[in-house]
Structures are given as C-alpha cells and as structure tokens.
Amino acid sequence: MIEVDRHGAFGVNSVGLERVPFPLTFSVREVEGSWEVTAAAAQGSELLDLLLRSSREEVVVANLATNSFMDEDYRSWTPSEIAADQGAACRVHPIGDWAAGAIELGEELLVLDRSVMPRFLDGSWSPYELTLVDVEPGLGAGQLDELALAIGTARAREPMLPRLPGSRLYFSGHDDCYVLVETRDADLPALLFGRLLALMAGSALHGVRGTPPGPDGPTVGVPEPDRALAERLIGRNPHWIGTVTQASEDGVHIALGALERSWRLGERPERTDCTAVLDLGTGAWRLADGESAG
Structure with missing residues (x-):
C-alpha cells in the first residue's frame, strides 16, 4: 500500500x-x-523507496535545480543550503573551482547516507532537475571529481552505469515528471x-x-x-x-x-x-x- x-x-x-x-x-x-x-x-520522491532498496549505502546528489528554495533576491539556494534546511546531514564536495562552465552540473555534490534521502526530498518542494547515483562508502575528493566528470560529460542517452564502476543505481529526473533509471x-x-x-x-x-x-x-x-x-x-x-x-x-x-x-x-x-x-x-x-x- x-x-x-x-x-x-x-x-x-x-x-x-x-x-x-x-x-x-x-x-x-x-x-x-x-x-x-x-x-x-513520477516525482523522484514518489519512487525513492524503490530506488534505495538496491542502492549502496551512500548516494550522491550530482545535480539539483529547483525554484522551490530562493532568497529575497530570487537567488536559488545551493544544494547544501537546501539539505541544511531539510535537516538532512550530508558531506559537501565543491566542484565549482574546476567544473564551472566545463560540465553541465552545479557547483557542488552532496554525499548522503541513503537513510537520509527521504528527509532530503521530504515536503512539498519540487526539483526540476535531479540526478542521483549510489556510490561505495567513503569516496575521496579525487573519486568524486571523477564521478562528476563522468556524469557531466556524458553524451545524450549514453548509458551511465558502465561509466561509473561500483555504482548500482543512476537516477535522472526532469521537471519532477520524466524519469530515467539505470539499475543492476x-x-x-x-x-x-x-x-x-x-x-x-x-x-x-x-x-x-x-x-x-x-x-x-x-x-x-x-x-x-x-x-x-x-x-x-x-x-x-x-x-x-x-x-x-x-x-x-x-x-x-x-x-x-x-x-x-x-x-x-x-x-x-x-x-x-x-x-x-x-x-x-x-x-x-x-x-x-x-x-x-x-
């Protein structure tokens, strides 16, 4: 049910x-x-329990865009600011110093325990872009950079899991409506x-x-x-x-x-x-x- x-x-x-x-x-x-x-x-939150059932212990939010969190100057909040507001503990990995303008991702990745993901996506907010990938626990900064590069430089409709050794799940949601899932x-x-x-x-x-x-x-x-x-x-x-x-x-x-x-x-x-x-x-x-x- x-x-x-x-x-x-x-x-x-x-x-x-x-x-x-x-x-x-x-x-x-x-x-x-x-x-x-x-x-x-389908919204990402409507599928999350199914996505996490076969994922590894940690999940990376590799891309996130939403109009649901904005300040008084209509600046979109960063993913880490959204996570803090949601009370979702995470590790923040900046990539803006090298990725800005080079790949189609934001300026930071979030690494969350999969048990925290429901809290992160809880509520009435809606991401119009959301990319999730599970990873082996404890990835270092260099490995997270490699993951961002692999995702951010992939060609349209190119399978992602073959580019992400160790990952079992890749999710991409557009307009909180269109769904792409790769799974093992x-x-x-x-x-x-x-x-x-x-x-x-x-x-x-x-x-x-x-x-x-x-x-x-x-x-x-x-x-x-x-x-x-x-x-x-x-x-x-x-x-x-x-x-x-x-x-x-x-x-x-x-x-x-x-x-x-x-x-x-x-x-x-x-x-x-x-x-x-x-x-x-x-x-x-x-x-x-x-x-x-x-």
Whole structure:
C-alpha cells in the first residue's frame, strides 16, 4: 500500500496547451549488464523507496535545480543550503573551482547516507532537475571529481552505469515528471512499472473523491500490483502507454497500449491491448485480458 498525494506527478502535470492529462509511459531495455527504464509521470520522491532498496549505502546528489528554495533576491539556494534546511546531514564536495562552465552540473555534490534521502526530498518542494547515483562508502575528493566528470560529460542517452564502476543505481529526473533509471537490480524495472500504475490510480481516485484544495490535502491509499503482473506485461512488450478509462469508489481501469519504441512527448494511445484493473473491494490488481494479478 502506498499513499498518493493529490499533488503527485500525475495530478499536476499535463501535455500541451490543451492540458491533456499525462499518460503513463514505461520503457525498459537491457544495456551492458544493467537495465534502463524511461518513464512518466513520477516525482523522484514518489519512487525513492524503490530506488534505495538496491542502492549502496551512500548516494550522491550530482545535480539539483529547483525554484522551490530562493532568497529575497530570487537567488536559488545551493544544494547544501537546501539539505541544511531539510535537516538532512550530508558531506559537501565543491566542484565549482574546476567544473564551472566545463560540465553541465552545479557547483557542488552532496554525499548522503541513503537513510537520509527521504528527509532530503521530504515536503512539498519540487526539483526540476535531479540526478542521483549510489556510490561505495567513503569516496575521496579525487573519486568524486571523477564521478562528476563522468556524469557531466556524458553524451545524450549514453548509458551511465558502465561509466561509473561500483555504482548500482543512476537516477535522472526532469521537471519532477520524466524519469530515467539505470539499475543492476533485475527486479526494479517491474517494481517501477507497478508503482506507476498505483500512482496513476491514486491520482484518478483523488478526482473521484473530490479531495479539498490546498497544499495539505489528504492522501489516498492505493495497493500496488504484484510484481508478477508487471513482469508479464514487460515479457509481452518492453514499451507501454496507459490512460485511465474508468475510476470510481469500486476501482480504477487503466487501458494499456503496447508501443513499438519508447514514448515520445505528445503521443497518445492508439489502441488498448489490455487493461490493468484495480478492485478496491479486494485490493487486488488483474489484467482484463484474463491474466490474474498473482
């Protein structure tokens, strides 16, 4: 069971001037011994527990940009200032003396124990750029410089984990909506797919229940599908798009269409290959084409 906030990614993001609700999108591929997932729509905080389940003990915040923390002169706070305000203990590694203008990162890296990451991302703030990578504990200054250089000079869509020896997880979030995950955990792609289904269902239930406006509106508890359901979908096709077709106090239906390649912004579902159904009475998920939730 997860708690879905009314201000989650599916609740606040839309596509185009018509503000069409965001579809669920998911793609996975295997690359050089790891798995790459691209997906939408999800905030980093909505996936954090899954990301940390297979990460090493320390996590580096390698890139961070947000409009949520600004001073009276509209200067964006540094990552270390945000961490201090959040009460998240971290080690700060400056890179601005050599990286400024040379690589596409900020002026500092943060190194946090993975147990501190939920506190760091807690609250209503939203990063429009967020890059996380797990690392072996106790990396020195030179090793952190090498990590920053590897991330900051990577070409677009170049797999990152092969460039980061010792790392098991790489996460890049854009607009707190678009997700890129690389992982060495074979179970994580299906868990992420299942989480997206639950997040979309929770967002739809907020609309059904008419949660009150305001930043402190209630959350909706939603059961997640069994990992086997997502694994069967991935086994059938690596690329999917989904939209809510029915939502009530009885449950939620999400129509899923298989794509030939990963989703592109603006694409809408053209057909329904199966429907993921959440029965709120039993708390079970199933596929409407006859496969059970397991």
